[in-house]
């Protein structure tokens with residue numbers, strides 16, 4: 001199942017948050033949506049999910065428009081949001097039961113998958129605590145497991161590593177890689193270059209809502225080398241951050 005984002009634009013008043021953005025995610029691909037804070041990553045994700053309607057252009061998830069056939073799209077997607085959006089008064093066990101029931105997954109399959117994810121992510125201990133009482137990282141784990149339970153064809157991850165400890169980060173990257181190897185597609189939104197470079201088959205660099213470069217890590221690295229720079233230099237330059245970062249560092253030192 002492929003997802004296409006076709007010349008999509010989203011405005012908030014005068015601000016063009018996403019500006020004529022196009023890319024495709026095919027089965028077996030992990031697209032890294034890489035850009036600085038405020039570059040339009042979450043806005044793009046929200047349009048793919050059908051939570052926001054594009055002002056121009058169209059999103060198609062497996063051929064379905066998220067606004068016309070939202071259920072068809074939701075069925076195919078697993079979503080990990082930037083901020084854990086979970087019912088605070090529920091327990092993780094209740095969240096998993098709810099997901100299993102809504103997604104119509106049989107009890108045995110749920111049990112098997114839960115055992116695997118709970119043990120690999122060290123998330124079994126707080127199954128019956130209220131979510132409001134969990135630590136940030138443990139809440140994030142609940143969100144991740146809930147998004148994976150139905151083995152979605154398309155996994156959308158918006159800064160999913162926030163709050164996870166080193167071991168959970170390592171395990172989660174492995175889970176995402178396995179997911180891809182089984183033919184699913186993944187959209188991984190992040191502002192951290194290293195994470196995108198390590199995990200993604202293709203990196204789409206966006207700045208101020210616009211696509212500034214897209215390619216495999218090898219292609220982008222080759223381009224960087226040709227310019228006598230590292231991939232990080234190129235990322236900073238493409239997102240217009242190198243000059244401003246240097247100026248900020250200088251000012252901090254002067255003021256300090």
Ligand SMILES: Nc1ncnc2c1ncn2[C@@H]1O[C@H](COP(=O)(O)OP(=O)(O)OP(=O)(O)O)[C@@H](O)[C@H]1O
Pocket residue numbers: 012015017035036037038039040041042043044082191
């Ligand atoms: N509902 C909204 N109303 C008005 N402006 C919005 C709204 N949502 C996002 N924006 C603006 O759109 C721009 C893009 O925001 P978005 O959240 O997509 O960025 P992002 O790349 O996800 O950033 P971050 O790395 O901080 O998560 C920002 O300038 C933001 O303030």
Ligand SMILES: [Mg+2]
Pocket residue numbers: 041042043082158
């Ligand atoms: Mg965001």
